[in-house]
Amino acid sequence: MDSDVRVGVLAPLSLPGWAAAGRQLVAGAEVAAREVGIELVVRDTRADPVAAVAAVDELVGLGVAALAGEYHSVVARAVAGRAAEVGVPYLCSSAVIDELVAEATDWVARIAPVQSRGWRVFAEYLVSIGHERVAVVAQASVYWAAGVRILREHLREVVEVSVDSVCDELAESGATALLLLVGTPEPAVPIVEAVRADGRLADVLIGAPAGQPEWAGLTGIPFLRYLPEELSPLGARVRAELGEDASFVAFEGYDAITVLAELFRTNGSWSTVAVEGSRGPITFERDQGIWQWRWPAIQVVELEAGQFRILHTG
The missing domain is CATH 3.40.50.2300 (Response regulator)
Known part of the structure; x- marks a missing residue:
């Protein structure tokens, strides 16, 4: 070369x-x-x-x-x-x-x-472990909006909750999983800390398909990566x-x-x-x-x- x-x-x-x-x-x-x-x-x-x-x-x-x-x-x-x-x-x-x-x-x-392929795989994983009613907290973005549409195509029910009152809305929603469609470290890390500290949400799975846990060092949160x-x-x-x-x-x-x-x-x-x-x-x-x-x-x-x-x- x-x-x-x-x-x-x-x-x-x-x-x-x-x-x-x-x-x-x-x-x-x-x-x-x-x-x-x-x-x-x-x-x-x-x-x-x-x-x-x-x-x-x-x-x-x-x-x-x-x-x-x-x-x-x-x-x-x-x-x-x-x-x-x-x-x-x-x-x-x-x-x-x-x-x-x-x-x-x-x-x-x-x-x-493409996002539709990767996020479909993520949705399939959620369904395989029993999560069909899922909540998402999403910031305004073309990318995050596209993610919500993809999840709605592959999950039985997707409920949107707001960044400012995640815990209360999540508890009321009856969702068994919360997906973070937000930036990192803000507001992803504070949201994770708040949910994990809320006794009402002890059994709620937190997921982040875009990969925030890798960059923020968050443990126990499923995310996507592209390796064999x-x-x-x-x-x-x-x-x-x-x-x-x-x-x-x-x-x-x-x-x-x-x-x-x-x-x-x-x-x-x-x-x-x-x-x-x-x-x-x-x-x-x-x-x-x-x-x-x-x-x-x-x-x-x-x-x-x-x-x-x-x-x-x-």
């Missing part, structure tokens, strides 16, 4: 973004970049679509060959739209909202699974490079740069990419207006004594 090839990496590296996720994404991308001889130009999106679009314009002005990354769905949508407008390839590593683009484009691809049950030899080598505490987001960052390196090497298109990623073979198909990897592995896990415990796979 020509060491002069540069890729712009977009990630939330400061508040209000989920900076821990952003750092993991960049760490994985850096490991792959060293292996394939690509220079990375990293920019902080701060979970701000306007800042992200400005970063895209800056990176294009610097002559990057492609863009990769982003964790927050609303930001990734803005990046995808701008990348398509200016005609630069963008590989979304970690944002899952189904409708990543308003109009079909060949400039955009994604290696994260057993890593391949390549995956194990990447794990060794990243360290045992590496998140699945770091593997997404690694795979994104690996895919782009193959795209550059073959002078090809997304449709012709076939590469061994850290989580399995990666190829792309058209889906919802972009090129999509179908599919990375999906797990429902929880943190227990600092370790991940796999609860369900899909």
Whole structure:
């Protein structure tokens, strides 16, 4: 690979973004970049679509060959739209909202699974352990609203409770589980603390499909991550490079740069990419207006004594 090839990496590296996720994404991308001889130009999106679009314009002005990354769905949508407008390839590593683009484009691809697939797996897990009447506490966001719609499609009943009075409304609802569709650490951590301290809610399961427990260190709360049950030899080598505490987001960052390196090497298109990623073979198909990897592995896990415990796979 020509060491002069540069890729712009977009990630939330400061508040209000989920900076821990952003750092993991960049760490994985850096490991792959060293292996394939690509220079990375990293920019902080701060979970701000306007800042992200400005970063895209800056990176294009610097002559990057492609863009990769982003964790927050609303930001990734803005990046995808701008990348398509200016005609630069963008590989979304970690944002899952189904409708990543308003109009079909060949400039955009994604290696994260779509939200409707991952959250369906999460709903299946809830049903499998007897939770069909579920409460959600959701902040205003296109991403969280999409999550509520998906859950309603797969659960018998979904009740919405407000951030300001979660415990009282949850107790009145009769729901056996509460799902956190909110940011972290605020207000996710205070909500968890309040529910766990309320004797009326001792038997209520708390879940967080978007993965807040991983970033906030919350134990006993199921969430989604996108790793196979057993890593391949390549995956194990990447794990060794990243360290045992590496998140699945770091593997997404690694795979994104690996895919782009193959795209550059073959002078090809997304449709012709076939590469061994850290989580399995990666190829792309058209889906919802972009090129999509179908599919990375999906797990429902929880943190227990600092370790991940796999609860369900899909």
